[in-house]
Structures are given as structure tokens and as C-alpha cells.
Amino acid sequence: MFRRFEVFGLAVLAPLFWAKEAFAMHISEGILPMGWAVLWYLLSIPFLAYGVHFIRKRAQELWWKPLLGLSAALVFVISCMPIPVPIAGTCSHPCGTAISAILLGPFVSVVVAFCALLLQALFLAHGGLSTLGANTISMGVAGSFGGYFVFKFLRALGARLSLAGFFAGLFADWATYTATSFELSLGIRGEAEFWPLFSKIMVAFIPTQLPLGILEGAITAGVVVLVSQKRPDILRSLGLLRLGEVKA
Amino acid sequence: MEALKPTFFKIQDLDPRIKLFLCLFYIALLLITDQVFLPLVTLALGLLSLYGIYKSPAKLFHRFEEPAIILAVLILLKSITGSGEVIFSFDLPLVGELSFYQKGLRDSAFIALRVLASVSLVSILKELTPFHQLLSALAWYRVPREIVEILIFADRFMFHLLEEARVIYTAQKNRLGYVGIKKGLSSFSTLAGTLLLRVFDQSQRVALSMSLRGYEGIMPLSSLKGARPSEVIWALMFAGILIGVSLL
Numbered sequence: 001m002f003r004r005f006e007v008f009g010l011a012v013l014a015p016l017f018w019a020k021e022a023f024a025m026h027i028s029e030g031i032l033p034m035g036w037a038v039l040w041y042l043l044s045i046p047f048l049a050y051g052v053h054f055i056r057k058r059a060q061e062l063w064w065k066p067l068l069g070l071s072a073a074l075v076f077v078i079s080c081m082p083i084p085v086p087i088a089g090t091c092s093h094p095c096g097t098a099i100s101a102i103l104l105g106p107f108v109s110v111v112v113a114f115c116a117l118l119l120q121a122l123f124l125a126h127g128g129l130s131t132l133g134a135n136t137i138s139m140g141v142a143g144s145f146g147g148y149f150v151f152k153f154l155r156a157l158g159a160r161l162s163l164a165g166f167f168a169g170l171f172a173d174w175a176t177y178t179a180t181s182f183e184l185s186l187g188i189r190g191e192a193e194f195w196p197l198f199s200k201i202m203v204a205f206i207p208t209q210l211p212l213g214i215l216e217g218a219i220t221a222g223v224v225v226l227v228s229q230k231r232p233d234i235l236r237s238l239g240l241l242r243l244g245e246v247k248a
Numbered sequence: 249m250e251a252l253k254p255t256f257f258k259i260q261d262l263d264p265r266i267k268l269f270l271c272l273f274y275i276a277l278l279l280i281t282d283q284v285f286l287p288l289v290t291l292a293l294g295l296l297s298l299y300g301i302y303k304s305p306a307k308l309f310h311r312f313e314e315p316a317i318i319l320a321v322l323i324l325l326k327s328i329t330g331s332g333e334v335i336f337s338f339d340l341p342l343v344g345e346l347s348f349y350q351k352g353l354r355d356s357a358f359i360a361l362r363v364l365a366s367v368s369l370v371s372i373l374k375e376l377t378p379f380h381q382l383l384s385a386l387a388w389y390r391v392p393r394e395i396v397e398i399l400i401f402a403d404r405f406m407f408h409l410l411e412e413a414r415v416i417y418t419a420q421k422n423r424l425g426y427v428g429i430k431k432g433l434s435s436f437s438t439l440a441g442t443l444l445l446r447v448f449d450q451s452q453r454v455a456l457s458m459s460l461r462g463y464e465g466i467m468p469l470s471s472l473k474g475a476r477p478s479e480v481i482w483a484l485m486f487a488g489i490l491i492g493v494s495l496l
Contacts, residue, residue: 028315031322031359034279045397048395055394059465063455065394069401070409070447070454076402076410078440099444115398119406122374122382125367126314130275188322190355192329200329204321215433222437225442231445 026120026135029128032187039210040183044114047141051111060229068112071100075116079126094216095139098147098172099223102165103238106148113140134187138179147172147220161228161235161245162221169220173213177205259372263475264381265388266483271373273487275366281494284358287365289493294368301375315367319360326356379403384472397467405450413443 032040058064078096096116101109114136118128127135151168156162185198228235228245236243259267278287295308302308330352337347372383382402387396416439420426425435455463 011409026314028318028367030275030278030363030364031318032279034276037279048392048440052392052394059394061278062459062463062465063451065397065465065467066401066454066458067448067451069398070405070451072402073280073406074443074447076406077413080410080413096440099440103444111395111398113402115395115402117346118399119402121370122379124314125311125371128366129370130279132365184322188326188356188359189329190326191331192326192352197325197329200325201321204325218433219437219440222434223441226438226441227444230441231448234445234448 018053022214025183026117026127026139027131027187029121029130031124031128031184032131032134036183036187037130037133039133040131044070044110044133044136044141047107047110048114048136050109051109054107055104055111064201065139066232068104068108069115071104072112072115072119075100075112076119076123079116079120080124084177094169094212095143095173096140097143097176098151098165098169098216098220101144101148101172102151102168102224102240103221103234106144109144109148110140113144127185134183135180138183139176143172143176146175155240161241162225165221167222168217170213172220173216174209177213178202181205260376262483263472264377264385265472265477266475266479267373267377267384268385268389270486271369274369274490277490277494278362278366278369278374280300282358283494283496284361285496286490286494287358287361290365291361291368294365294372297372298368298375300371311371312364312367315363319363321355323353323360326352326359328352330355380470381472384470387469388472393466396469400467400469401454409443411449412446413439416442 055064055068075096078094097109097113100112104112114132117127117132117135117139118129121128121132147168150171151164154164154167159167181198181201185194185201189197224235224240226239232241274290278290281287298308298311299305302311328346328350330349332349332351335349335350335353337345340346380400383396383399383403386399387393393409420439424431425434425438
């Protein structure tokens with residue numbers, strides 16, 4: 001009996017020991033059954049459609065599409081950069097959706113996240129084509145809207161740029177993580193009960209996602225502050241900087 | 249009739265629209281089928297093909313690294329939340345008795361097989377289809393032009409940004425960046441912020457240089473020739489065979 005446990009345990013945990021990096025939670029290709037994969041695609045369509053509509057409205061500004069393309073490339077690049085996660089003892093990478101939502105708006109950020117996720121699925125096998133809808137909902141919709149509204153709310157309360165940026169990044173990451181756990185447990189539960197599985201998935205990913213959220217928050221704050229110091233005109237043109245907050 | 253004559257072609261020469269359709273159809277079948285045969289054969293053939301393409305076990309392993317980590321957690325969770333016969337159980341301090349169920353293990357092993365087979369399919373699609381052809385195929389399938397154009401820009405600039413990120417990262421490391429968590433976060437924020445500023449500047453420059461070459465907000469896409477009838481017939485036959493195999 002013990003030997004059987006040993007073999008099973010080693011077989012299951014081996015990838016965790018080999019892994020030098022713990023990746024952000026994208027649902028891998030083929031995990032979700034057909035029905036759920038289609039449902040998440042359908043749910044993501046209204047957000048993508050409104051995002052595309054918003055992009056179309058600004059199509060006359062010639063720099064707009066290159067900016068979005070480069071932003072998608074930036075989200076892709078940021079997700080390739082490993083940062084150490086203290087508790088888990090591994091490296092992970094931030095999602096980058098909070099910063100894109102703050103700068104581009106949540107709907108456009110959903111489109112940018114969709115493009116970045118498609119690139120990740122094809123080039124890195126992070127996520128997948130069948131799970132693109134589910135990942136768009138978790139990273140694009142939950143991450144972008146979560147981060148954006150927290151940022152706007154805190155700024156409306158008069159919070160400093162760094163504080164609002166920190167909580168936007170933190171909340172975007174944790175919203176992504178919660179939504180992914182939700183989708184994953186709905187997709188794989190079979191005959192098992194939903195809530196126990198959901199809580200177990202949440203617990204299983206806490207060692208990476210909890211510190212990663214804090215790291216993402218710190219990085220988002222750092223980025224927003226850096227942009228406000230180096231190029232305040234960008235933030236001012238987006239209405240993110242109050243008059244007199246940073247000297248020009 | 250000449251056009252209907254069977255011609256032999258390599259997979260990479262197939263029309264990208266047909267390749268994309270077959271890949272998605274194949275993945276859909278993998279998601280629908282409850283038989284082990286199709287995912288098992290797909291995984292075996294997929295691994296062989298990918299080894300032939302990569303010619304390196306390390307590259308092959310790296311491709312499956314991320315799904316393997318997610319799968320390890322998934323197998324563990326499904327095994328302890330399943331039902332039916334208990335394979336083994338043991339006491340864990342703080343957690344209590346942990347039981348591993350046969351059905352949960354069997355279900356999760358099947359999902360793992362499906363995931364690895366699907367990942368191998370997407371990897372083959374990506375390796376055997378130039379990205380610009382995939383984008384043309386997406387446009388042909390009426391994916392909104394804005395998304396395709398963002399993907400064109402992202403594809404054009406992501407490796408450029410990645411290279412810039414590497415240069416900045418190396419410069420930071422040489423100046424004792426990334427030493428400790430605090431310094432690491434500060435360095436990473438500076439890196440991400442600098443890249444973001446470059447994205448804004450680059451998008452302006454790209455738009456300017458493109459407008460000088462006649463860009464008016466719409467990117468031309470490479471046109472696809474009509475698919476050969478033999479390719480369509482081959483694809484339909486292949487899809488029929490897949491349906492047959494999935495029923496085995």
C-alpha cells in the first residue's frame with residue numbers, strides 16, 4: 001500500500017519539483033469540457049464586442065491600433081519575465097492586465113488580454129485555444145474590471161497614485177485567480193460537489209497566488225509612479241493625474 | 249477533373265484555413281469523446297511529430313511544462329475529491345485523514361491525457377503554420393479585423409520588446425538590480441515602466457512612419473489563395489476518420 005502511494009505521489013508531484021517557474025493561472029488547453037469551453041467563449045463575446053466597438057470608434061487616430069498591438073506585446077513580454085515568489089520558493093510572472101486596464105480602459109483591456117492570451121497559447125502553450133474564452137473571462141474581464149474599478153474608486157476617494165495602483169494590481173491578480181478557480185472547479189468537478197472542490201483549488205494555489213498578487217500590486221504601483229514621474233503628460237491626457245499632483 | 253486528382257502534400261503546405269479548422273475540430277472531438285483511444289493515439293503521434301520538429305527532448309519538455317504543473321495539481325485535487333473505492337488513505341497533521349479515490353484518479357488521468365493531446369495539436373499547428381498565415385485565416389473566418397490587426401502589431405513588435413527587455417534586465421543585473429525582494433520589485437517595476445513608455449513612444453513613431461507609407465488606419469492582410477479541391481477533400485476525409493476513431 002505504501003509503495004503504491006509513493007509511486008502515485010511521485011508521479012503527480014514530479015512536475016512541481018521540476019518546475020523552476022510557477023506560471024500565472026491560465027487554464028490549459030483541453031481541461032474544460034466542450035460545454036463549459038463554449039459557454040465561457042459566449043460569455044466573453046459581449047465584452048470583446050464592446051471593446052472592438054470602442055477601438056473602432058478611435059480608429060481614425062493612427063497611433064491607436066499600433067498602441068494596442070504594442071500593449072498586447074507588452075502584456076506578452078511581461079508574462080515572460082520571471083519574478084521570485086517568496087513563500088512558494090519559485091518564480092512566477094504578473095498578468096499585466098491591471099496596468100493595461102488603467103491606461104486603456106477595461107473594455108479595450110479585455111481585447112488586449114484576449115490577443116495576449118492567444119499569443120501565449122500559440123507561442124508558449126500557456127492557456128489554450130479551447131480555453132481562450134475562459135481565460136479571457138478570468139484574466140481579461142475579471143482582472144481588467146477588478147483592477148480598473150478599484151483604481152478609480154480609490155482615486156475618487158483621494159488616494160495617492162501609488163496606493164491606488166497597488167490595490168488595483170493586487171485586486172486584478174486575485175480576481176483573476178478567483179475567477180480561474182471558479183471556472184476550473186465548474187469544469188472538472190464531474191459528480192463531485194462544487195464548493196469543496198472550489199475551496200481546495202483556491203487553497204492549492206494560495207502559495208503562489210497570494211504573494212504574487214502582492215507582487216503584482218507593487219509592480220503596478222511602481223509602473224504607474226514611474227510613468228507619472230517620467231511622462232506625466234501621458235497620465236494627464238488619460239485623465240489619471242489630478243492637476244498639480246505631479247510637476248510637469 | 250485535373251484539380252480533383254489526389255496530390256500528395258506536406259501538412260505545412262496545407263491551406264491555413266483548413267489547418268485551423270482541422271485543429272479546432274480535432275480538439276472539439278477530444279473534448280467530446282469519452283473514449284481513451286483517440287487522445288492516446290493523438291498524444292503518441294503528437295509527441296513523435298513534435299520531437300521530429302524540435303529535435304530536442306528539452307524543448308519538447310519545456311512545451312509541456314506549464315500544462316504538466318496544472319495537471320499535477322488537478323490530479324491531486326480530483327483524486328481526493330472523487331467518489332467510489334478508496335485506493336489508499338493516510339493521516340496528515342492539521343488536515344486529518346486524506347483519502348484518494350479510484351474514480352477521481354481515473355477521471356483526472358483521462359483529463360490529463362486529453363490536455364496533453366490537445367496541447368500537442370496546438371503546438372503542431374503553431375510550428376507548421378507561419379503566424380501571418382494564421383492571422384489571414386482568422387480574418388477569413390470573420391474574426392474582427394481590429395483583433396487581427398492588433399495581433400499583427402503584437403507579432404511584429406513582441407520579439408523586439410522582448411529583446412529590449414533583455415537588454416534592460418541585463419543592465420539592471422549588472423548594476424546590482426534584483427538583489428533581494430525589495431530591490432527585485434523596484435527593478436522589475438522600472439523595467440515594466442520603461443517598456444511601457446517605449447510602447448507609447450514606439451506606437452507614435454510606427455504610426456508616423458506608416459502614415460508616410462500610405463497607412464490610413466487599416467492594415468493590409470496577405471490574401472489567401474483558394475484552397476485546392478484536393479485539400480478540401482483530404483480535410484473532409486480526415487475529419488471523417490477522426491469521427492470514426494473517436495467512436496472506437
